Amino acid sequence: MLLDSSWQVPRDTCDAAPCRVEYELHAVRYEVDAADVADIPFEHCDPVRAFPAWPGKRHYSGLLWLESLGKHVGFESFTERTCLMELDRDPEVTAVSSQPMWIRWGDDSPRGHAPDYFARLRDGRAAVIDVRPLQLIDDDARRQFDRTAAFCRDRDWKYVVFAPDAQVHDANLRFLLRYRDAQWRATDVPEQVRGFRGTIRELAGRLSDGDEVDHLALCFALIWSGVLIADLDTPLSLRTHVRWRETG
Template sequence: MLDEPVLSAWASLGLEHALPVRSFFSWPGKRNYEGSWWSSTTGSHVSFESLLERDFLMLADYDQDVVGIASQPFAVLWPKGTDGGRGHVPDFFVRLRDGGGRVVDVRHRDHLEAGSCQFALTRALCDEAGWEYEVFSGIPEPRSSNLRWLSGYRFQRYAPAGTVVPVILEAIGSGVSVSAAVRRASRMLELEPQLFRPISCIWLSSGSLKLAWTSRCRWMLGSHRLKRCCLCRAWRLRCESRQVV
């Protein structure tokens, strides 16, 4: 299938730092939505060519086992005559915390069957290189909506002070809502009542959501939508925080 065996040393290449091997073209009327996702994992922007690719980046950014992400870092040219094979550029490469790598192709579920041959060839290549291989086709609800909400707090400006983190983690506890955790943390920190709104509430709410994004505290994102009252409350506080001088 391959002209030469894929060297196992490929698995140690720093592909998570590679630039895209081709340009992302756009034109009027193009159906795909292109853009860049600011990754809290890499501290930089990672390009995507569709909203489905953006969803993958959001999920990979949330995954604590992922320590590096690169968009379209290499191209594969299959040997002439390979059955069903042609040039292929995988969508992403991610570096895992244990040092391993994962190649990811993103396809809408309606197009999975059409790409099955290409996926099989790429999977065989990854097996020889010692990489994992994944075909991503979306995030089920309500996990998708919950992650999209939490991703707004991935930025470092929402990180709570180191001395406050243990208090927030203790206040959240098991099955406690954001608003209840904020009230409890305020009491634990002995904040003055007149300071509770808006500054301290903004501070603690944002810190709680930042910790949820970094998985310092765990929420059941896949079982149900986060309570609407908590989401609206946190959204209002986030907007107010931009107006506080």
């Protein structure tokens, strides 16, 4: 899952510079010291930047329906859309907002930073996510991410940079998207799935009682929800190996 990893702050990175945070809640704009943001519900804040569209725009903007949250969330690129799909399939995520804050650095930096997403987790923790394709992470981006990671570390927030490097991952998630619907959702995971290691075809056969199609759909639904782990950076097929996700 996306939030299983974090952007590591370099050892030589000091505490984040004193800064201010701007946000908009219920159509009212606020600016506070970074030390006072702990109780702000950023997951309910409005985007601090608009998502304009114009003819010939290089990046595609839109809204994605997050089934797990029952709401639309904005994205400004297909990579951000992929990130939202990952957040939608993470059972630990209870709320997501898009670009809910400006971090205005307190030094002579002329620019602030608006992280791409803020997520609230089931245990109450906060997670900040930036999105950048791996091939586009240059030295400037790394400095921005290091600084934002230090800012999040000082607030005890999780910080993740979503940096996919393959279109296959996006294609797999778009295929799995249909299996997030309630009709495929397993209330109780079948006993045959627990501890399983093997191919999707083998699992569907183990589950089958004559209706293999429905059991293939169940397999794909379990991959979507993370109950089963598959390598989504290679094309999904019936020969794809999956394994039970150990918890606890």
